[in-house]
Amino acid sequence: MKKNIKKMVNLFFTALFALAAFGFMISCEIEHQHTFESVWSSDETDHWQLCLCGEIGNKSNHTFGDWTITKEATYETVGEKIHTCSVCGYREEEVIERLVHIHSLGIKHEAIAGNCVDKAILEYYECLGCSEKLNASGEVLSSIESTTDAENHKGITTNWIITARKHKEIYDCCGVEKTEETQHSFGAWTTNDDLPKSRTCSVCDYVETIDYSKCVVGDIILSDGSICPIDELDWGIDDPLAIIVRKSYMDKPALGIGISVYWEQQWCSKEAEGYYTNIYALQNPADGSEAWEKLNEAFSDVTTTKYPAWCYCANFGYDALSEGWYLPTTSELREIYNNRELIDNIFFRLTGSYQLQTRTFWSCCQNSRWERFAFVLDFSNGEVFHIFKDAIYYFCPVRAFY
Numbered sequence: 319m320k321k322n323i324k325k326m327v328n329l330f331f332t333a334l335f336a337l338a339a340f341g342f343m344i345s346c347e348i349e350h351q352h353t354f355e356s357v358w359s360s361d362e363t364d365h366w367q368l369c370l371c372g373e374i375g376n377k378s379n380h381t382f383g384d385w386t387i388t389k390e391a392t393y394e395t396v397g398e399k400i401h402t403c404s405v406c407g408y409r410e411e412e413v414i415e416r417l418v419h420i421h422s423l424g425i426k427h428e429a430i431a432g433n434c435v436d437k438a439i440l441e442y443y444e445c446l447g448c449s450e451k452l453n454a455s456g457e458v459l460s461s462i463e464s465t466t467d468a469e470n471h472k473g474i475t476t477n478w479i480i481t482a483r484k485h486k487e488i489y490d491c492c493g494v495e496k497t498e499e500t501q502h503s504f505g506a507w508t509t510n511d512d513l514p515k516s517r518t519c520s521v522c523d524y525v526e527t528i529d530y531s532k533c534v535v536g537d538i539i540l541s542d543g544s545i546c547p548i549d550e551l552d553w554g555i556d557d558p559l560a561i562i563v564r565k566s567y568m569d570k571p572a573l574g575i576g577i578s579v580y581w582e583q584q585w586c587s588k589e590a591e592g593y594y595t596n597i598y599a600l601q602n603p604a605d606g607s608e609a610w611e612k613l614n615e616a617f618s619d620v621t622t623t624k625y626p627a628w629c630y631c632a633n634f635g636y637d638a639l640s641e642g643w644y645l646p647t648t649s650e651l652r653e654i655y656n657n658r659e660l661i662d663n664i665f666f667r668l669t670g671s672y673q674l675q676t677r678t679f680w681s682c683c684q685n686s687r688w689e690r691f692a693f694v695l696d697f698s699n700g701e702v703f704h705i706f707k708d709a710i711y712y713f714c715p716v717r718a719f720y
């Protein structure tokens with residue numbers, strides 16, 4: 319019996335305890351109040367506050383204030399603006415698009431014609447709002463430059479380009495030829511005896527001066543006496559008559575050799591008085607010019623038949639250079655020999671063949687011991703030797719140029 323009572327009491331207290339525990343639990347749950355953080359959480363659209371239990375509360379859209387421009391947009395760059403939520407302080411940024419400019423025609427600039435140097439400038443308008451250049455339709459011109467005009471010369475001044483023989487006129491502005499290259503139109507040579515002689519081109523005013531003291535070996539002398547570098551020869555017009563073989567030096571004048579296709583002749587024939595005569599005046603003449611005088615002083619039979627090499631030389635020239643030609647001395651032949659390559663190349667250009675080659679040429683010099691011998695110079699080796707006056711050898715006319 320006691321046992322049962324005790325069991326009953328145990329059961330009673332157990333039940334009572336369980337009841338009390340359950341009731342405590344019930345009352346605990348009912349009494350929790352959310353406590354939200356003071357800090358706001360946010361995303362792009364909303365803000366809210368959190369309870370420690372994880373509950374979200376006070377959620378709502380941001381309430382933005384007015385936009386504030388932080389960077390003005392320009393025609394070149396975008397701008398920037400921000401606004402802020404008055405509740406949570408969330409900041410939203412936005413780009414302000416670039417300003418859009420519409421061109422409008424301002425001041426008009428007339429077209430400028432081009433010339434040989436400067437490009438033409440198109441008609442254009444300045445834009446009122448920017449620095450662009452516009453056409454009449456308001457379109458932007460990538461360039462206002464057009465092309466040059468070769469026919470329209472910028473300057474009117476011209477210049478003469480002058481060489482010894484020719485002139486041409488060119489425009490200063492662009493160098494284009496106005497008058498094509500032609501020979502000078504020379505007037506007459508000055509007639510006074512003062513040297514050097516000169517003449518003037520009536521077109522370009524170039525004054526040609528004949529100053530043989532300035533000649534160099536290889537210069538060409540034309541039949542009118544003028545000096546012409548070989549590269550300036552005008553083959554259709556010019557008449558080359560001599561090649562300078564010695565330039566003037568000390569008391570000696572320039573020496574020229576006659577331009578011809580050479581041939582062979584006797585110094586003199588057996589019929590000539592000079593054949594059997596030791597002509598003392600010709601043993602050592604100063605030059606061939608003096609020798610020619612002495613020969614004529616010594617004999618009255620100086621003709622082409624009897625003294626062919628002599629006479630062909632003396633009669634070689636014409637025009638302004640008709641006088642003064644002669645058969646050279648051995649020393650004058652030596653001077654030719656010393657420049658033989660240059661001279662023979664010029665002969666080749668002028669006559670189509672070499673005239674000196676390895677030929678042997680007569681001098682005007684008499685052998686001092688044997689009356690029937692005169693001297694020749696062998697161009698194959700430069701040696702001087704003597705030979706019968708009626709032998710047949712080449713001869714070349716030369717002339718001094720003062």
Ligand SMILES: [Zn+2]
Nearest residue numbers: 352353369371
């Ligand atoms: Zn809570």
Ligand SMILES: [Zn+2]
Nearest residue numbers: 365380403406
């Ligand atoms: Zn907010």
Ligand SMILES: [Zn+2]
Nearest residue numbers: 421445447448
């Ligand atoms: Zn504009």
Ligand SMILES: [Zn+2]
Nearest residue numbers: 434471491492
């Ligand atoms: Zn020009």
Ligand SMILES: [Zn+2]
Nearest residue numbers: 485502519522
């Ligand atoms: Zn001229």
